[in-house]
Amino acid sequence: MDPRTKNSVKNVFFSELSYAATLILQFANRSFFIRFLPEEYLSLNGLFSNILSFLSIDFMGFGFAVYFDK
Structure with a gap:
């Protein structure tokens, strides 16, 4: 696999990982606000x-x- 393809695959992976982490943290934040405030x-x-x-x-x-x- 050439370096550009390898870097693109890594970029997509970390982009999806970042999106999932943001989604989970937003859900946790909203749940905290709903339950305790x-x-x-x-x-x-x-x-x-x-x-x-x-x-x-x-x-x-x-x-x-x-x-x-x-």
């Missing part, structure tokens, strides 16, 4: 998570526009 904290957690993801997507587009303009 009131509903208000759960909704605030969701709100701030959505705001942060929106800002990261927005900033990513802005960074590309600045890079493209130079």
Whole structure:
């Protein structure tokens, strides 16, 4: 197997492993909020998570526009 194929297979494996770990940690986080904290904290957690993801997507587009303009 040539090095590019080998590196691609490793990349796919670790990408899937990272996705699975993120999914499990999100589930554990949500379960913790549901079992031990009131509903208000759960909704605030969701709100701030959505705001942060929106800002990261927005900033990513802005960074590309600045890079493209130079």
